[in-house]
Amino acid sequence: MKVPLSWLKAYVDLREDAASVARALVAAGVGVEGVAGIGNDAVLDLEVTANRADLLSMRGVARELSLLGRPSLPDPAISFQESGEAAAVSVRVEDPGFCPRYIGRVLRDVRVGPSPVWMRERLERAGLRPINVVADVTNFVMLECGQPLHAFDLSKWRGSEVVVRRARAEERIVAIDGKEYPLGPGDGVIADGAGPVAVAGVMGGRDSEISEATRDVLLESAQFDPVSVRRASRRLGLKSESSYRFERGVEWSTVEWASRRAAHLLAELAGAKPAPGASEARVSAPEPRWITMRFRHVVRLLGMEIPPSRMYEILEKLGCRIEKADADAITLIAPPARRDLKGEIDLVEEIARITGYDLIPVDLGLGLKVAADAPRDRVMREIRSVLVTSGAFEVLTSSFEEAHAQPLTKTWSQAPLVPLRNPEGHVDRTLRSSLAPSLLRVLRTNEGSKVALRPIFEIAKVYRSVAPGVAHSDPDLGRDRSPFDERWVVGMAVPSGYADARALVERILNRLQIPGHIQGASIQVEGRAIGVLSIPERALQELGVLAPAAVAELDFDALAARAALTRKVRPHSTHPAVVRDVSMTFAEDVPWEDVRACIAQTASSLLVVAELFDVFRDRKLGDRKKSLAFSLTFLAADRTLSGAEVDAIVADIRRALQERLGGEERR
Amino acid sequence: MDLSTKIEETRKRFAQELSAASTQEERDRVKNRYLSGPKCVLRGLFGELGRLSPAQKADGGRALNALKGELEEACRALAQQDRREKEHKLPPDPSLPGRLPPLGRRHPVTQTMDDVIEVFARLGFDVVHGPEIENERNNFQALNIPLDHPSRDAFDTFYLEPPWLLRSHTSPVQVRTMLRRKPPIRVIAPGKVFRPDKADASHLPMFHQVEGLAVGEGVTFAQLKGVLLLFAESMFGVGTQVRFRPSFFPFTEPSAEVDISCFICGAKGCSACKGSGWMEILGAGMVHPHVFEAVGLDPGRFTGFAFGMGIERICMLRHGVADIRYFLENHLRFLEQF
Numbered sequence A: 001m002k003v004p005l006s007w008l009k010a011y012v013d014l015r016e017d018a019a020s021v022a023r024a025l026v027a028a029g030v031g032v033e034g035v036a037g038i039g040n041d042a043v044l045d046l047e048v049t050a051n052r053a054d055l056l057s058m059r060g061v062a063r064e065l066s067l068l069g070r071p072s073l074p075d076p077a078i079s080f081q082e083s084g085e086a087a088a089v090s091v092r093v094e095d096p097g098f099c100p101r102y103i104g105r106v107l108r109d110v111r112v113g114p115s116p117v118w119m120r121e122r123l124e125r126a127g128l129r130p131i132n133v134v135a136d137v138t139n140f141v142m143l144e145c146g147q148p149l150h151a152f153d154l155s156k157w158r159g160s161e162v163v164v165r166r167a168r169a170e171e172r173i174v175a176i177d178g179k180e181y182p183l184g185p186g187d188g189v190i191a192d193g194a195g196p197v198a199v200a201g202v203m204g205g206r207d208s209e210i211s212e213a214t215r216d217v218l219l220e221s222a223q224f225d226p227v228s229v230r231r232a233s234r235r236l237g238l239k240s241e242s243s244y245r246f247e248r249g250v251e252w253s254t255v256e257w258a259s260r261r262a263a264h265l266l267a268e269l270a271g272a273k274p275a276p277g278a279s280e281a282r283v284s285a286p287e288p289r290w291i292t293m294r295f296r297h298v299v300r301l302l303g304m305e306i307p308p309s310r311m312y313e314i315l316e317k318l319g320c321r322i323e324k325a326d327a328d329a330i331t332l333i334a335p336p337a338r339r340d341l342k343g344e345i346d347l348v349e350e351i352a353r354i355t356g357y358d359l360i361p362v363d364l365g366l367g368l369k370v371a372a373d374a375p376r377d378r379v380m381r382e383i384r385s386v387l388v389t390s391g392a393f394e395v396l397t398s399s400f401e402e403a404h405a406q407p408l409t410k411t412w413s414q415a416p417l418v419p420l421r422n423p424e425g426h427v428d429r430t431l432r433s434s435l436a437p438s439l440l441r442v443l444r445t446n447e448g449s450k451v452a453l454r455p456i457f458e459i460a461k462v463y464r465s466v467a468p469g470v471a472h473s474d475p476d477l478g479r480d481r482s483p484f485d486e487r488w489v490v491g492m493a494v495p496s497g498y499a500d501a502r503a504l505v506e507r508i509l510n511r512l513q514i515p516g517h518i519q520g521a522s523i524q525v526e527g528r529a530i531g532v533l534s535i536p537e538r539a540l541q542e543l544g545v546l547a548p549a550a551v552a553e554l555d556f557d558a559l560a561a562r563a564a565l566t567r568k569v570r571p572h573s574t575h576p577a578v579v580r581d582v583s584m585t586f587a588e589d590v591p592w593e594d595v596r597a598c599i600a601q602t603a604s605s606l607l608v609v610a611e612l613f614d615v616f617r618d619r620k621l622g623d624r625k626k627s628l629a630f631s632l633t634f635l636a637a638d639r640t641l642s643g644a645e646v647d648a649i650v651a652d653i654r655r656a657l658q659e660r661l662g663g664e665e666r667r
Numbered sequence B: 001m002d003l004s005t006k007i008e009e010t011r012k013r014f015a016q017e018l019s020a021a022s023t024q025e026e027r028d029r030v031k032n033r034y035l036s037g038p039k040c041v042l043r044g045l046f047g048e049l050g051r052l053s054p055a056q057k058a059d060g061g062r063a064l065n066a067l068k069g070e071l072e073e074a075c076r077a078l079a080q081q082d083r084r085e086k087e088h089k090l091p092p093d094p095s096l097p098g099r100l101p102p103l104g105r106r107h108p109v110t111q112t113m114d115d116v117i118e119v120f121a122r123l124g125f126d127v128v129h130g131p132e133i134e135n136e137r138n139n140f141q142a143l144n145i146p147l148d149h150p151s152r153d154a155f156d157t158f159y160l161e162p163p164w165l166l167r168s169h170t171s172p173v174q175v176r177t178m179l180r181r182k183p184p185i186r187v188i189a190p191g192k193v194f195r196p197d198k199a200d201a202s203h204l205p206m207f208h209q210v211e212g213l214a215v216g217e218g219v220t221f222a223q224l225k226g227v228l229l230l231f232a233e234s235m236f237g238v239g240t241q242v243r244f245r246p247s248f249f250p251f252t253e254p255s256a257e258v259d260i261s262c263f264i265c266g267a268k269g270c271s272a273c274k275g276s277g278w279m280e281i282l283g284a285g286m287v288h289p290h291v292f293e294a295v296g297l298d299p300g301r302f303t304g305f306a307f308g309m310g311i312e313r314i315c316m317l318r319h320g321v322a323d324i325r326y327f328l329e330n331h332l333r334f335l336e337q338f
């Protein structure tokens, strides 16, 4: 809200510059977005929090500054002569819950022209466009006291009754913006004898708008239910200074004050002749808000001793009516303007705020406590560290996926995707069920900028809908029978292909001491698939990734459940190892996995590592043949191995490979 | 001369000849003479096996195989040593870069997140997690944010099927924690949150927060100030000042916005702190009695404080990142700087 300092000074005695006023407000919790100088005036741009409806006016801000020690000035004048016949207008409220108070006042012979320069200047500095004297006065009073007003051209009124009611089916209204709006059954409207003339608290209708030709004015000042106004304003997409204030709530007694203040100004500035009295419909005035505050509670909550006398003083300055006070507690009636003060805690906050948060001591005495172990978090950190030390870059991608996108990669769940509504309620996106497409897009982006690609990974959640009644456990803080399954996934995309992606997966399993193995595209642990690993040709093509990238996704929860982070050591040999390199030729369809298994079965326990280091193909080898070169490392715990001993084992291995897998000695 | 003596002699002679050879060519010649081709020394020795009895033949064969292995091993070791020496003898260029396998990177947001978590872990806060798909009750009502209330304006929300939504803050984890644990409670909850904001230099529809909560008998605002001062000093350096400004959050009262003194300009005023010398980094306050009531804790007995911060924002301040969207773009040239 924009607050011109010159206007503010009409209600509070300020003998300081704008910066000083801003500092005082900020320290008390009223945000100041900026201070702009206009001529010899300054305009404070206030950021008013949702609880402080009382600050949405000049007088409200002035009241706050008085609370902060600036002398307040007398209330603005209200005096006008009523004349003519009493107006033949009656007010009927169908739903008092929606409209607890409505005052309609008739003003005759209004000269609709421009408002005086001083008023136009104030409005402009406060960010409102001057229109004509009637509109300007209603806006001026609203900014002055926070109560929105509306003026109708009385000559356009059909009938003599003002009806405040909910809209009926099929009703429509053309608003002052010239657009036609269909009304909903919950919307509050002001209606004349023929139908709605305004959306209550939100916007007036075009047909009853004040014009140059207007002579007689019906001035509305009312209190509307905040929730209804908010719903109507949101549904119709109409927001106004009025709806903003009604949503936050206006104050009962100000309804009348504002009506009279506007009559005073219109009489003075536009020659208006107020008709005697006003038409009013109201329920009884709101009950006073009684609050009891225990002095000890303030100390207990803030951790600071504040003398009860000081608390008493602050509450009194706030405008509280103190009814009872003793050594332990104080009982009071909260000030009507501060509708946010409802209970003890609200008073504690006022006392802390006015005392100043700076004065509350810093207490470092929160007791010692060892934070609980979080094994799942440790597993996640371990995985990150394995991948990062292996040269992979961690990335962060959006959880959203276009709704029309077909799944580009295989995942292990085929449950339906989770649709996401945009703010208008339409489904245009889903929550992703796989990290792979996002990861591949990152590769594409980087390919585009010609940077050397690196393996990338992300640890994030993927989402699925689950059928109603399907229970699933959540290792986090539990679930309230959510119809959704969200789970952590470790996703990797490796531009250099399948073998390197596989190496990363194996390294993770190894580091977590999980005995897994990879069968084609499936990563298996104890007979259960816990992940996938493949080169998704179609996805690469569709997303325009040039590298033959492989992607892998691992179910993090499955890993975390099986991970063993504490490592137990075996005795290690201090004797030298003996290494033998072997190369043999095999048929193309003999996988390394089989060769490795055969070696492992044949070798004695002295074989500690069998590592493939070359795969060689050549015409000389013969058609559909390949040569595998691998090195075998032998080690004994208790002695130095002799070459002869090792060679005998190697000879056995060669023989076994020859007999079982058709391996041939390379010539 | 029997075979074993010959083997012993061969071993010695080979060792002498090999050590006498000073170039690779000479060594290759020694190796060939002993190990390669049909006329090599070792073949000759193997040939002698034919003259032995079956029992002697087995022993002799084993001994010869062992010798062969040893000689090969010796040649291999020497060749390796030779290669190393050769490299040493190259004219040294100390400006040549070192050679190491490349390291990867953790994402900057993860790094900042982990740092924040570590500071609070040292202060005894347990790490807890909550789901990203939440219900209205935990995201709003239980946190004293009524439906259809202006206090919800700050929490625009992605809806799935009502009442399910993507959490718009990590505060629902407060509710989940208090429903499942009894005080004393001291937890932090890191995680993703979602708001239907248009992406620009300082907004993303998906970002990260860390929430903190302490509940017990006698937890005070003064302790909140203490914990956040320790956090600020651990995170941004000893001597960092902390400023509390009154504010409003529906789920805390009294509420505060917390600023730290600008670590870029030393609180003198710069573009990062918009000239004020202060940087807003988190929101905090005392747990509202309505929140305690919503989770079945007695606000007459327990008090508590809560705080929440945006990780991307802190990461941007620490590293001078100008645009929050860089975090989601994942250009390797950006990521490799962390």
Ligand SMILES: [Zn+2]
Binding pocket: B262, B263, B264, B265, B266, B267, B268, B269, B270, B271, B272, B273, B274, B275, B277, B278
């Ligand atoms: Zn600065």
